[in-house]
Amino acid sequence: MSKELNLTLQVWRQNGPDETGHFETYRAERISEDMSFLEMLDIINEQLVENGEVPIEFDHDCREGICGTCSLMINGQAHGHAKATTTCQLHMRKFQDGDTIVVEPFRARAFPVVRDLVVDRSSFDRIIEAGGYISVNTGAASDANLTPVPKEAADTSFDAAACIGCGACVAACPNSAAQLFTSAKLAHLNLIPQGQPQRFERTESMVETMESFFGSCTNHGECHEACPKEISLDFIAFMNRDYVKAKVKNRKLAGQT
Amino acid sequence: MTVLDSKIPEGSIAEKWENHKFSSKLVNPNNKRRFEIIVVGTGLAGASAAASLSELGYRVKAFTFHDSPRRAHSIAAQGGINGAKNYTNDGDSVHRLFYDTVKGGDYRSREANVHRLAEVSVNIIDQAAAQGVPFAREYGGLLDNRSFGGAQVSRTFYARGQTGQQLLLGAYQALAKQVAAGGVELHTRTELLDVVLKDGRACGIVTRDLISGEVVSHSGHAVVLATGGYGNVYYLSTNAMACNVTAAWRAHRKGAFFANPCYTQIHPTCIPASDEFQSKLTLMSESLRNDGRIWVPDAFDDGRAPNEIPESERDYYLERKYPAFGNLVPRDVASRNAKTVVDQGKGVGALKNGVYLDFAAVIERDGEDVVRAKYGNLFDMYANIAGENPYQVPMRIYPAIHYTMGGVWVDYNLMTTIPGCYSIGEANFSDHGANRLGASALMQGLADGYFVLPYTIGDDLAGRLGESVVPTDDPVFVEAEAAVANQVDQFMSIGGTRSVDWFHRELGKLVWDYIGMERTKEGLEKALSEIPALEEEFWKDLRIPGSAATLNSNLEKAGRVADFFELAKLMARDALDREESCGGHFRAEHQTEEGEAQRDDENFAHVAAWEWNGTDSVQTRHEEELVFENVALTQRSYK
Numbered sequence: 001m002s003k004e005l006n007l008t009l010q011v012w013r014q015n016g017p018d019e020t021g022h023f024e025t026y027r028a029e030r031i032s033e034d035m036s037f038l039e040m041l042d043i044i045n046e047q048l049v050e051n052g053e054v055p056i057e058f059d060h061d062c063r064e065g066i067c068g069t070c071s072l073m074i075n076g077q078a079h080g081h082a083k084a085t086t087t088c089q090l091h092m093r094k095f096q097d098g099d100t101i102v103v104e105p106f107r108a109r110a111f112p113v114v115r116d117l118v119v120d121r122s123s124f125d126r127i128i129e130a131g132g133y134i135s136v137n138t139g140a141a142s143d144a145n146l147t148p149v150p151k152e153a154a155d156t157s158f159d160a161a162a163c164i165g166c167g168a169c170v171a172a173c174p175n176s177a178a179q180l181f182t183s184a185k186l187a188h189l190n191l192i193p194q195g196q197p198q199r200f201e202r203t204e205s206m207v208e209t210m211e212s213f214f215g216s217c218t219n220h221g222e223c224h225e226a227c228p229k230e231i232s233l234d235f236i237a238f239m240n241r242d243y244v245k246a247k248v249k250n251r252k253l254a255g256q257t
Numbered sequence: 258m259t260v261l262d263s264k265i266p267e268g269s270i271a272e273k274w275e276n277h278k279f280s281s282k283l284v285n286p287n288n289k290r291r292f293e294i295i296v297v298g299t300g301l302a303g304a305s306a307a308a309s310l311s312e313l314g315y316r317v318k319a320f321t322f323h324d325s326p327r328r329a330h331s332i333a334a335q336g337g338i339n340g341a342k343n344y345t346n347d348g349d350s351v352h353r354l355f356y357d358t359v360k361g362g363d364y365r366s367r368e369a370n371v372h373r374l375a376e377v378s379v380n381i382i383d384q385a386a387a388q389g390v391p392f393a394r395e396y397g398g399l400l401d402n403r404s405f406g407g408a409q410v411s412r413t414f415y416a417r418g419q420t421g422q423q424l425l426l427g428a429y430q431a432l433a434k435q436v437a438a439g440g441v442e443l444h445t446r447t448e449l450l451d452v453v454l455k456d457g458r459a460c461g462i463v464t465r466d467l468i469s470g471e472v473v474s475h476s477g478h479a480v481v482l483a484t485g486g487y488g489n490v491y492y493l494s495t496n497a498m499a500c501n502v503t504a505a506w507r508a509h510r511k512g513a514f515f516a517n518p519c520y521t522q523i524h525p526t527c528i529p530a531s532d533e534f535q536s537k538l539t540l541m542s543e544s545l546r547n548d549g550r551i552w553v554p555d556a557f558d559d560g561r562a563p564n565e566i567p568e569s570e571r572d573y574y575l576e577r578k579y580p581a582f583g584n585l586v587p588r589d590v591a592s593r594n595a596k597t598v599v600d601q602g603k604g605v606g607a608l609k610n611g612v613y614l615d616f617a618a619v620i621e622r623d624g625e626d627v628v629r630a631k632y633g634n635l636f637d638m639y640a641n642i643a644g645e646n647p648y649q650v651p652m653r654i655y656p657a658i659h660y661t662m663g664g665v666w667v668d669y670n671l672m673t674t675i676p677g678c679y680s681i682g683e684a685n686f687s688d689h690g691a692n693r694l695g696a697s698a699l700m701q702g703l704a705d706g707y708f709v710l711p712y713t714i715g716d717d718l719a720g721r722l723g724e725s726v727v728p729t730d731d732p733v734f735v736e737a738e739a740a741v742a743n744q745v746d747q748f749m750s751i752g753g754t755r756s757v758d759w760f761h762r763e764l765g766k767l768v769w770d771y772i773g774m775e776r777t778k779e780g781l782e783k784a785l786s787e788i789p790a791l792e793e794e795f796w797k798d799l800r801i802p803g804s805a806a807t808l809n810s811n812l813e814k815a816g817r818v819a820d821f822f823e824l825a826k827l828m829a830r831d832a833l834d835r836e837e838s839c840g841g842h843f844r845a846e847h848q849t850e851e852g853e854a855q856r857d858d859e860n861f862a863h864v865a866a867w868e869w870n871g872t873d874s875v876q877t878r879h880e881e882e883l884v885f886e887n888v889a890l891t892q893r894s895y896k
Binding site for chain 1: 309312315323324325326328329330332334342344346357380382383384385386387388389391393394396397398399400416417419422423426429430431434436437445470487497498499531532534535536537539607641642643644667705708711754756758759800802803807808809810811877
């Protein structure tokens with residue numbers, strides 16, 4: 001049989017965005033070390049339902065680390081202490097019997113709490129809407145192999161495209177900055193030939209939309225440490241370079257001055 | 258005489274889609290803005306449809322119950338997407354992809370639809386590459402292909418093990434562009450709870466805001482359901498937690514026929530459940546079977562660790578029974594054999610619910626480094642979830658549900674039996690027959706959304722120019738809203754003792770045991786008596802704490818589980834009536850001497866489409882005959 005743990009949880013409960021939240025203490029008894037963190041919360045919720053109490057709301061869906069829906073600050077760390085792991089893939093064997101675990105929502109002004117541990121990350125969608133795409137209407141594409149993409153560029157672009165949009169970067173940042181998220185999308189699209197026509201327009205628009213929601217980057221690097229997909233800080237430098245270039249290139253009649 | 262008109266166009270198989278496009282009526286570009294289209298679901302099918310329709314000029318309202326369209330479960334698809342590009346010069350063609358898909362579907366799909374799917378498969382690759390989807394590339398910068406099950410050519414395009422993620426992000430970004438341009442009105446955290454009809458035609462939907470609990474109506478000239486498959490009826494599946502049948506089912510209750518619900522697909526290499534509270538199963542690439550050897554102990558309830566069991570006391574049952582294919586028999590054969598040995602009491606692991614997949618032989622032959630280079634990421638994933646080192650201890654695997662071929666019946670235009678209501682992607686029944694080939698789900702979702710629906714929807718709308726949408730204060734909407742609100746109240750007021758998860762888990766066990774990998778007449782009859790009994794208890798003993806006016810995930814689940822109960826009964830009935838084995842539907846009574854699926858083409862070469870007759874009556878079974886003019890029907894063999 002697998003090992004069992006007895007834990008104390010301090011969980012943030014909050015009825016709505018404008019309500020005051022507080023910590024509630026729960027006992028998690030006989031938790032199998034093979035369970036995921038979210039399955040442990042499922043068990044707490046089953047017990048709450050059994051006792052007629054209101055279950056804890058938390059975001060989750062695929063439970064295989066790819067959809068980016070799950071979140072949580074676990075003992076002050078986004079997605080917990082295990083490296084390159086989303087909360088849904090965090091297993092209880094990473095904890096010790098008798099531990100006290102503090103569970104909070106992602107904290108950022110741009111991610112208001114919806115209820116309990118659920119936050120609203122739609123500001124990320126606004127950043128994508130500001131230019132995180134290549135404008136090619138359905139049917140307008142030419143044969144895929146007419147546009148060769150150097151393998152190195154394609155691979156680096158992919159490393160950036162692996163972002164799951166979970167928001168851990170923002171939650172981990174002391175400034176609640178979204179540079180890692182934004183730069184990942186910019187690098188994905190700006191590094192490949194298909195993304196060149198809109199490169200600088202995209203960069204300016206996405207960066208400025210980002211700044212309307214989020215704090216500024218002061219190079220702590222906490223975002224990369226917290227990122228479950230280990231998105232590289234290099235992309236932030238790449239974004240900053242492109243932003244400076246964009247400021248020049250996007251000026252009308254720039255070519256004549 | 259059937260009541261179903263599949264509207265398959267005239268002409269030879271290669272000309273049908275071309276002829277159909279030409280004979281379809283068109284909506285003038287300036288008139289498209291006068292039509293409102295509702296798209297429910299924002300996965301591959303929904304996002305691609307919403308974006309494409311909006312680009313054409315239609316006014317689109319898109320709905321998702323997620324917090325963002327990018328969360329849809331299409332994102333979890335790993336392997337790849339087929340496209341008949343023949344970039345590898347190995348003899349692929351549209352016709353070959355068509356042929357492989359019809360054969361792979363065990364001759365239970367509609368030839369005309371499958372051919373169209375193969376035709377547009379090449380456009381999907383072009384579209385996705387232009388969007389910046391980072392497909393794998395060769396050093397020359399051109400696209401790479403790999404081979405996949407059920408095909409003898411390399412036609413699968415892939416993006417590492419995250420093809421679904423990258424294709425979904427491509428479609429999501431196309432959608433985001435249209436949202437920003439004002440062409441799509443996006444509603445997140447909003448769940449469809451009813452489809453509304455006026456004078457027999459779909460005129461809108463009723464939704465619930467998952468945060469405020471508000472019940473609201475939306476009207477449109479057409480309604481498109483792109484809401485995925487129903488694998489979560491089994492509780493444990495590789496689907497995401499929120500995947501459900503609700504939109505499809507509520508449409509079914511309003512008149513959309515539901516086709517072939519018994520066609521469900523099992524994936525043989527998933528990580529088995531570790532305890533009663535396991536919430537979902539994780540799939541691992543089937544490629545592991547290339548080098549792993551599958552075995553169980555000879556002895557029943559053998560308590561020894563795997564490495565302590567000598568060779569002579571192991572049963573490599575696939576190698577023993579299928580010497581030619583061995584561990585590489587098709588998905589369904591591997592799955593059924595695993596079930597057989599586990600049912601015999603030879604299962605391994607604490608819960609005796611798995612079989613070993615052992616890499617000791619290949620590690621000894623090629624060394625650990627070679628194995629790590631090939632399967633490193635999969636071994637890491639296994640070690641993280643199972644807590645065991647697969648380089649030293651054999652993996653434990655067991656089959657799990659991961660795709661459903663059945664779904665809402667649609668004609669060639671992807672319209673359901675409710676005029677004005679369409680269904681696309683995994684939610685509909687078309688294209689895969691009784692079994693889906695690998696790398697074909699992404700292809701179908703995007704084919705429907707990018708390249709089929711945008712053409713076919715115009716044919717119906719063209720004749721409705723000048724018709725205004727039904728206002729949402731019309732009695733049909735008021736009544737539908739009242740019914741939805743009433744159901745919510747009902748859930749909240751049962752005040753029983755058991756959680757919705759408890760009922761879902763119990764339902765899942767029944768569906769898995771009786772309508773799972775292997776079905777028998779006796780088991781299906783049991784399902785038809787035990788599922789209604791549990792359903793009755795559900796409506797008496799359910800407990801939903803909290804309020805309906807806030808985010809309440811237990812309340813959301815209650816509606817979904819209520820629909821799963823009704824679906825499960827229909828699955829059992831469909832499986833009982835289909836007195837043959839085909840693809841994912843295996844009736845123990847119908848097998849060849851070698852234990853293979855035995856089709857009955859004379860009596861069952863048809864689609865079974867079920868018509869709702871009210872909560873208290875059994876659905877009526879309709880048949881759509883399947884005509885095979887281009888592919889000869891044969892029997893599969895893997896000896």
